[in-house]
Amino acid sequence: MSDVESDKLMLLETNCRNLQQANSTLLLSTLGEDFPxxxxxPFVRDEEGSFYIFISELATHTQNLLRxxxxxxxxxADEEGSRNLFARERLTFKCEAHEMLSSESHYPLLLDKLEKKFGNVVGMLRSLPDFHLFCLRPIxxxxxVGFGSAYVVKPKTGELEHISEAVLKKP
Incomplete structure (x- = not known):
């Protein structure tokens, strides 16, 4: 890889991290009984790259994750800052979800981290019996970043690897 290509990749890795860090919430797709x-x-992320969400069992996405x-x-990326709405910058992860139990040693530490980021509302939610803490581990x-410009992201390191157009067009 040339120095120019290496510099471009490092810039893209920084942009990828910035896109994620610019958000306090993540869009979450789960599998319902009939449809996605x-x-x-809202989420926090650990040093291993996993996302943690604290969600109510009254929400459909919680029921879906439990099943x-x-x-x-x-x-x-925001629509306003995007040059082309057909090619908005985006980052996606396929994840395995695991419900964290209150008996696990790092359970209170993760809720403390959520409370530090999102404030007193988390303290109030902690007292409600219908809230579940999930770990979403990216696999x-x-x-x-645009038409024909896609990269595999290594979840733990954030390193990128370009995906060729031929791979993108495979069925």
């Missing part, structure tokens, strides 16, 4: 469903949730532990998350990521 989309929602959103089927597969989900996708997405971060997408595969993709970062798209």
């Amino acid at each position: 469903e989309i929602s959103y949730a 089927n532990p597969l989900a996708s998350v997405m971060f997408i 595969e990521g993709r970062y798209v």
Whole structure:
């Protein structure tokens, strides 16, 4: 890889991290009984790259995750800042979901992290019995920055690898 290509890739990796860090919520796609469903949730992320969400069992996405532990998350650039709405910058991860139990040692630490980020509302939600803490562990990521410009994202490191147009067009 040339120095120019390496510099471009490092800039893209920075932009990818910035897109994610610019958001306090993630778009969440879960598998319903009949159809995929989309929602959103506030999140925190750990040093391993997993996302943590604290959600009510009254929400459809919580019921879906309890039934089927597969989900996708997405971060997408604002429409206003996008040059072309058909090619908005976006980052997606396919994830495996795991419900965290209150007996796990890092459960209170994660809720403290959520409370630090989102304020007293988390303290109030902690007292409600219908809220569940989920870990969404990314298993595969993709970062798209325009037409034919897509990259595999290594979830733990954020490193990018270009996906060729031929691979993108495979059925």
